[in-house]
Amino acid sequence: MTLASAPAAIVFDAYGTIFDVYAVAARLEALWPGKGRAIAEKWREKQIEYSRLRTISDRYVDFWAITADALDYSLEFARAAASAKARASLLAAYETLPPHPEVPAALRALAARGLPLAVLSNGAEAMLNAVLEASALRSLFAHVLSVDRVRKFKTAPEVYHLALDALGRPASELLFVSSNGWDAVGAAWFGYSVFWINRANAPAERLDAPPFAIGRTMSDLVGFVEMGCAG
Numbered sequence: 001m002t003l004a005s006a007p008a009a010i011v012f013d014a015y016g017t018i019f020d021v022y023a024v025a026a027r028l029e030a031l032w033p034g035k036g037r038a039i040a041e042k043w044r045e046k047q048i049e050y051s052r053l054r055t056i057s058d059r060y061v062d063f064w065a066i067t068a069d070a071l072d073y074s075l076e077f078a079r080a081a082a083s084a085k086a087r088a089s090l091l092a093a094y095e096t097l098p099p100h101p102e103v104p105a106a107l108r109a110l111a112a113r114g115l116p117l118a119v120l121s122n123g124a125e126a127m128l129n130a131v132l133e134a135s136a137l138r139s140l141f142a143h144v145l146s147v148d149r150v151r152k153f154k155t156a157p158e159v160y161h162l163a164l165d166a167l168g169r170p171a172s173e174l175l176f177v178s179s180n181g182w183d184a185v186g187a188a189w190f191g192y193s194v195f196w197i198n199r200a201n202a203p204a205e206r207l208d209a210p211p212f213a214i215g216r217t218m219s220d221l222v223g224f225v226e227m228g229c230a231g
């Protein structure tokens with residue numbers, strides 16, 4: 001994928017792309033040995049599933065509520081009984097998720113090029129600001145855009161439109177970055193240039209998306225931008 005020129009700005013997905021959503025597995029493992037990774041994966045899977053079902057059926061509640069519901073489902077699914085205190089602490093972990101190790105330096109390198117950076121996420125506004133503040137990354141972003149504003153989740157086109165209004169540019173001049181293959185597809189369908197950080201070495205989604213650039217980490221994104229987004 002080649003952009004006609006350097007992107008006017010870069011728009012980032014949050015969960016999975018900037019922040020490691022599976023960092024909660026260690027905490028879960030300490031509570032329920034042998035089950036941590038499975039609960040963490042089910043938690044993420046149900047969180048995304050509920051966001052889609054609520055969008056399709058016009059039943060919006062914010063991503064914090066969805067994250068709590070998905071946690072409760074996943075704990076019961078794994079027959080993991082949690083005290084109210086343990087549940088609250090697991091949920092609170094979402095406000096202090098660590099960034100993937102290479103992310104802070106990569107974001108600083110991109111910001112140093114003078115590129116406006118934005119977050120566009122399913123996350124509720126308060127949870128996004130909390131996790132960005134906790135990792136000291138908030139000041140790198142010109143905009144933190146939550147789907148709260150349109151009361152629909154990705155991949156609704158209204159969500160991807162939010163960054164166009166904020167940045168005052170058409171999608172074709174913006175680079176959208178996500179580690180979630182389905183989100184990369186949604187953004188490409190909408191008309192963004194896209195860089196997929198394929199951290200999990202997952203197969204490409206079979207969804208007839210326009211072609212987009214692919215790397216393994218956010219450091220690869222920095223290389224891509226330094227090369228003029230050719231490749």
Ligand code: LAC
Pocket residue numbers: 013014015016120121122123154180183
């Ligand atoms: C987000 C989800 C897709 O941050 O991870 O929007």
